[in-house]
Amino acid sequence: xxxxxxxxxxxxxxxxxxxRNFAQKKLKENGYKITIDQWLIIKAILENPxxxxxxxxxxxxxxxxxxxxxxxxxVKSDYLERxxxxxxxxxxxxxxxxxxxxxxxxxQTLVLENRKTALTxxxxxxxxxxxxxxxxxxxxxx
Amino acid sequence: xxxxxxxxxxxxxxxxxxxRNFAQKKLKENGYKITIDQWLIIKAILENPxxxxxxxxxxxxxxxxxxxxxxxxxVKSDYLERxxxxxxxxxxxxxxxxxxxxxxxxxQTLVLENRKTALTxxxxxxxxxxxxxxxxxxxxxx
DNA sequence: TATCAATATTTGATATATCAAATAAATATT
DNA sequence: AATATTTATTTGATATATCAAATATTGATA
Numbered sequence: 194x195x196x197x198x199x200x201x202x203x204x205x206x207x208x209x210x211x212x213r214n215f216a217q218k219k220l221k222e223n224g225y226k227i228t229i230d231q232w233l234i235i236k237a238i239l240e241n242p243x244x245x246x247x248x249x250x251x252x253x254x255x256x257x258x259x260x261x262x263x264x265x266x267x268v269k270s271d272y273l274e275r276x277x278x279x280x281x282x283x284x285x286x287x288x289x290x291x292x293x294x295x296x297x298x299x300x301q302t303l304v305l306e307n308r309k310t311a312l313t314x315x316x317x318x319x320x321x322x323x324x325x326x327x328x329x330x331x332x333x334x335x
Numbered sequence: 336x337x338x339x340x341x342x343x344x345x346x347x348x349x350x351x352x353x354x355r356n357f358a359q360k361k362l363k364e365n366g367y368k369i370t371i372d373q374w375l376i377i378k379a380i381l382e383n384p385x386x387x388x389x390x391x392x393x394x395x396x397x398x399x400x401x402x403x404x405x406x407x408x409x410v411k412s413d414y415l416e417r418x419x420x421x422x423x424x425x426x427x428x429x430x431x432x433x434x435x436x437x438x439x440x441x442x443q444t445l446v447l448e449n450r451k452t453a454l455t456x457x458x459x460x461x462x463x464x465x466x467x468x469x470x471x472x473x474x475x476x477x
Numbered sequence: 478t479a480t481c482a483a484t485a486t487t488t489g490a491t492a493t494a495t496c497a498a499a500t501a502a503a504t505a506t507t
Numbered sequence: 508a509a510t511a512t513t514t515a516t517t518t519g520a521t522a523t524a525t526c527a528a529a530t531a532t533t534g535a536t537a
Contacts, residue, residue, distance in 0.1 A: 201466060202450065203375075205351045207396045208469040212344055214525085215476035230493070233345075247515060254349045259494055261517060266492080283502050283515040308344065311475050315468055323465045324343060326457055327350040333453050334357035356495085372523070389485060401524055403487060408522075425485040425532045 205327075216307045225300055226270070230255075232304070234263050235272055235297055238287050245284050272296060347469075358449045367442055368412070372397075374446070376405050377414055377439055380429050387426050414438060 217229055230253075237252045238244060244252070250260045264287065267273040272293035278284040289297075312320065359371055372395075379394045380386060386394070392402045406429065409415040414435035420426040431439075454462065 200450075201454070201462060202351070202354055203395075204466055204469045204473075205347065205354075208472045209344070209347045209351055210396060210524090211473045211476045212347075217525085228492070245515075253345075254352060256494060256496085257516065258496085258518080259492095262493075281503070281515080283500095285516085308342075311472050312343070313471075313475050315471050319464050319468050320343060322461050323468045324346055326461050326465045327346045329455075329457050330350045330453050331346075331353045333455050334353045352494090359495085370522070387485075397523085398525060399486065400488080400526085401522095404523070423485080423533070425530095427486085 212307075212311050215311065216304070219303055219307055220300065223303060225296065225303075227272070227296055227300065230259075230263055231267055231270075231272070232297065232300060234260070234267065235289055235293050238273070238289055239294070239297065244287070246287075249287075267293070354449075354453050357453065358446070361445055361449055362442065365445060367438065367445075369414070369438055369442065372401075372405055373409055373412075373414070374439065374442060376402070376409065377431055377435050380415070380431055381436070381439065386429070388429075391429075409435070 213229055220227060220229070220232075233253050234249065234255075237249055241248070241252065246260045246264065247257060249255075250257050253260075255263070264273060264275065268275055271290055274288045274290055275285040276288075278286050355371055362369060362371070362374075375395050376391065376397075379391055383390070383394065388402045388406065389399060391397075392399050395402075397405070406415060406417065410417055413432055416430045416432055417427040418430075420428050
């Protein structure tokens with residue numbers, strides 16, 4: 194029977210979780226009251242103004258239900274504002290507040306540092322190969 | 336501002352989730368009433384008889400609290416039995432039931448198929464590089 | 478031996494993931 | 508226009524993740 198440590202998917206899982214924990218801890222250490230996922234959602238809205246929740250979910254690879262709930266919390270934290278979309282009343286217009294923009298800016302530096310730390314000692318070529326490989330896996334599992 | 340799709344960690348996250356969803360769907364399609372995480376825990380117990388919950392958590396990289404709750408559900412599903420450890424009454428002895436062994440056996444084939452599908456078209460070298468890279472990330476984030 | 482410190486597990490609170498069902502609004506069909 | 512279908516979002520139920528606090532037990536020490 195194969196050992197767990199030899200399983201690629203186990204290593205993938207462990208790596209992404211180790212990174213998430215690491216990044217989340219850094220956020221907390223620096224007093225930022227935001228989760229990685231919340232940061233991701235705000236960032237996606239900033240990069241895609243007028244995006245719907247559904248598109249948002251596709252963008253950050255999250256379930257509609259998760260998006261709904263993350264947005265609720267972001268509104269509660271005053272990082273987001275939502276209004277009913279007048280063209281299609283099923284949708285809502287999501288706007289990042291000043292406070293939301295501000296925390297994204299502040300956190301940005303930290304995130305770049307975290308990534309740098311996490312990728313220390315990895316060559317550009319290896320990183321490219323990993324990215325390509327991960328993308329192949331994503332394709333294969335569709 | 337960098338685009339999300341260019342972010343390595345985002346791709347890692349997406350890849351592992353795509354694989355998990357894919358694998359979980361296959362389990363469901365075949366009528367197996369077990370989650371990937373439950374499968375992982377049972378497998379780790381089979382491979383490490385007498386393992387404590389804490390060691391189990393380290394092995395599969397899960398929080399103690401998560402392990403407790405997954406085990407509760409496994410006991411409820413009759414895949415696991417637990418007794419108080421007489422040497423150390425804080426611990427419990429975890430035993431995989433006949434039914435538990437049976438489902439692991441049956442699911443095993445499916446899991447191997449899933450992995451094969453997910454890794455189609457990826458060279459051994461690239462896979463090795465990815466594994467090495469992931470392990471470096473894990474080290475860097477400790 | 479009574480007390481203190483360390484260890485293993487559980488529990489509570491909160492966030493996210495997933496699926497299915499429910500709502501609500503828009504669009505198509507008759 | 509009334510009805511049916513499709514689409515976007517929400518809600519409920521259940522599983523997992525994370526942290527902190529609570530429990531229970533063991534081991535060490537005064």
